[in-house]
Amino acid sequence: MSGRSSKIAKHASEMTDEKIAQVAARLRILGEPMRLKILRAICQEEKNVQEIVQEVGAGQANVSKHLALMLESGIVERRKEGLNCYYRLEDENVFEICQLAVKSVERTLSGRLRRLRVKARA
Amino acid sequence: MSGRSSKIAKHASEMTDEKIAQVAARLRILGEPMRLKILRAICQEEKNVQEIVQEVGAGQANVSKHLALMLESGIVERRKEGLNCYYRLEDENVFEICQLAVKSVERTLSGRLRRLRVKARA
DNA sequence: CGTTTTAATAACCATTTGGTTATTTAATAA
DNA sequence: TTATTAAATAACCAAATGGTTATTAAAACG
Structure with missing residues (x-):
């Protein structure tokens, strides 16, 4: 483990x-x-x-x-x-939670873009 | 600042x-x-x-x-x-968000306890 | 006192949402 | 092929939720 x-x-x-x-x-x-x-x-x-x-x-x-x-x-x-x-x-934890949520959203958006590119290539 | x-x-x-x-x-x-x-x-x-x-x-x-x-x-x-x-x-950000939320909840609960003690003293 | 101002609360409405039941789709097996 | 199984989806309902309007509570001021 x-x-x-x-x-x-x-x-x-x-x-x-x-x-x-x-x-x-x-x-x-x-x-x-x-x-x-x-x-x-x-x-x-x-x-x-x-x-x-x-x-x-x-x-x-x-x-x-x-x-x-x-x-x-x-x-x-x-x-x-x-x-x-x-x-x-x-x-203050609330502030950190929001920052992480921003990262999470950005991660998802970049992931979506990448997938669109892959799809367009195929 | x-x-x-x-x-x-x-x-x-x-x-x-x-x-x-x-x-x-x-x-x-x-x-x-x-x-x-x-x-x-x-x-x-x-x-x-x-x-x-x-x-x-x-x-x-x-x-x-x-x-x-x-x-x-x-x-x-x-x-x-x-x-x-x-x-x-x-x-993985989701996991960190949940951990922070746990901290946030615990912080609130301990705060409530402290206030109750203060009130009881008065 | 009565008036004014700030914030909280109550009542109400439209929308959203989580859960359930029933159905459909797709892959596997007989 | 038909039957079976896993997962997704549609339709529906009850409960929760966000917003608004109107009212109330309380503090400051004339």
Whole structure:
């Protein structure tokens, strides 16, 4: 058994159905364009709801609902100041996950291109 | 501007709405318990549909639909041999994404515990 | 006090999605 | 050929989800 495959085997075996459900829930939260836009807006500096609403181009209620979900799940943090509520990205893992997802998408796209070329050659 | 924040700023600015939609689509595919179970089943060695069906405890049509989706998106690869179709995990990034998601979930859970203790103290 | 502003929440709707059943396609075997 | 088996697909349904509108809660201000 090689190093990599044994590592994968170990991690995979540790993935109980319960853990899988939790991981899926976390990834499903990130699998939504509007939520990613919100995270993009607040990943550098905290912003209040109105600023976020303006930046992502969505309704206030909609943004608040997405923020409530991400706050509940611990992805973002909230700081109240007078009438305003400032949100910031709290979980840095989220940022890394998105970077890996970008790599994954790019990998798929390049793979598609390669296959098209092979097909065209045949 | 510190090293980390500038790095984040750079990556965030490269995240166009188009790219965000692609990343969200990729993460949404992974944000589903049954699909993660299927990936767990085939991440070490390729398996045919029947083996996967038995392992994850779902209907054949359901598993086939999930596999078709992940094949189309380049996450898994297929090899036909006679009547059987063998599937394997093709995108290693997916595995890393899941590992990070586990870390993210664990981080949240420990954070919740800490808050509960703080609340109980008050 | 009442007014205004910000954000959260409730109610509702249209769409999407995961699962099931039934059918079809394709390869193998008799 | 016909029968059998594996996998894909179509059709359908119930549940979940994202977005909108309207309302509520709370803090700041006149």
